[in-house]
Amino acid sequence: MTAIQAFLPEDAPAMAAMREAAAPHKGEALGPAARPMLDTMIAATPATAGVVVEPGMVGGIAGFWCRPINAQRGARILYLHGGGYVLGSAQAFTNFVGQIAVRTGADTFVADYRLAPEHPFPAAMDDAVAAYLGLAASGTERIVVVGDSAGGGLTLALLSMLISETNILQPAGAAVMSPWTDLALTGASFRTRAEADPIFTHGALEAFASAYLQGHNATDPKASPLYGALKGLPPIRIDAGDDEVLLDDSIRYAAKARAAGSNVELVVWTGMPHVFQTSLGQFRAAEHSVAAICDFLRRRLINAAPSITNSLEA
Numbered sequence: 001m002t003a004i005q006a007f008l009p010e011d012a013p014a015m016a017a018m019r020e021a022a023a024p025h026k027g028e029a030l031g032p033a034a035r036p037m038l039d040t041m042i043a044a045t046p047a048t049a050g051v052v053v054e055p056g057m058v059g060g061i062a063g064f065w066c067r068p069i070n071a072q073r074g075a076r077i078l079y080l081h082g083g084g085y086v087l088g089s090a091q092a093f094t095n096f097v098g099q100i101a102v103r104t105g106a107d108t109f110v111a112d113y114r115l116a117p118e119h120p121f122p123a124a125m126d127d128a129v130a131a132y133l134g135l136a137a138s139g140t141e142r143i144v145v146v147g148d149s150a151g152g153g154l155t156l157a158l159l160s161m162l163i164s165e166t167n168i169l170q171p172a173g174a175a176v177m178s179p180w181t182d183l184a185l186t187g188a189s190f191r192t193r194a195e196a197d198p199i200f201t202h203g204a205l206e207a208f209a210s211a212y213l214q215g216h217n218a219t220d221p222k223a224s225p226l227y228g229a230l231k232g233l234p235p236i237r238i239d240a241g242d243d244e245v246l247l248d249d250s251i252r253y254a255a256k257a258r259a260a261g262s263n264v265e266l267v268v269w270t271g272m273p274h275v276f277q278t279s280l281g282q283f284r285a286a287e288h289s290v291a292a293i294c295d296f297l298r299r300r301l302i303n304a305a306p307s308i309t310n311s312l313e314a
């Protein structure tokens with residue numbers, strides 16, 4: 001199912017202000033020096049009451065736990081953050097992820113996977129797998145995976161890898177926001193949304209991809225889940241903005257996964273930019289999107305029975 005959410009008129013002033021502030025920096029190629037800047041922006045997401053944030057280690061991967069006081073027994077979320085594989089940190093995302101943890105009622109681990117260019121492909125993928133396997137080995141009964149942007153791509157690549165594994169607790173579902181599914185950058189929205197996107201250009205994302213891949217094939221499914229195995233995936237929800245050059249990364253992934261028989265719900269938010277959900281408190285659309293995502297996650301964590309995949313069935 002694909003749903004189109006209309007632009008909310010009350011978001012018009014905040015959107016105009018955001019576009020004005022972003023315009024001088026649109027398309028900037030950002031490297032490691034920009035990490036403090038992005039962390040400051042993401043950390044500005046309002047915190048919520050009822051969650052304890054603490055450092056932790058899962059599967060040998062450092063990160064932060066967001067633990068709500070109303071946590072369900074046996075339910076866990078793995079969160080994989082965005083930042084083009086070059087930027088972002090688990091600690092910076094804890095305010096945003098805390099919102100998801102409280103609304104979903106599940107202990108959530110934000111993995112601090114290694115970043116490029118210091119740690120090129122497949123370091124981020126290896127760390128995502130290790131963190132998931134660590135959660136699965138901890139006695140938890142149900143896991144969902146959530147990610148945004150590059151972390152959304154990691155999430156979907158992880159799902160494709162897990163379906164071929166034997167005797168592994170399979171994810172009960174996944175939710176991704178503006179996932180980067182094609183590091184080959186072949187989507188038509190790089191042309192059709194070039195003007196509408198207030199943040200990214202083809203060149204900016206090409207710089208991120210180059211820093212991460214460092215010559216590796218961009219169509220490797222571990223880097224670009226659009227080219228991966230899409231049959232037998234757990235239920236997936238994708239939320240994307242209509243005003244982002246990566247829109248086709250969501251549309252094409254959803255279409256291919258559905259054609260393979262997987263259950264994918266795609267919601268496109270009119271007038272919204274890349275990963276607008278982190279702008280809770282600024283955009284009403286962010287509140288609506290996060291609420292719907294958390295409703296989807298709650299249903300997957302409560303209703304899904306634990307599943308162990310046998311490789312002969314995948």
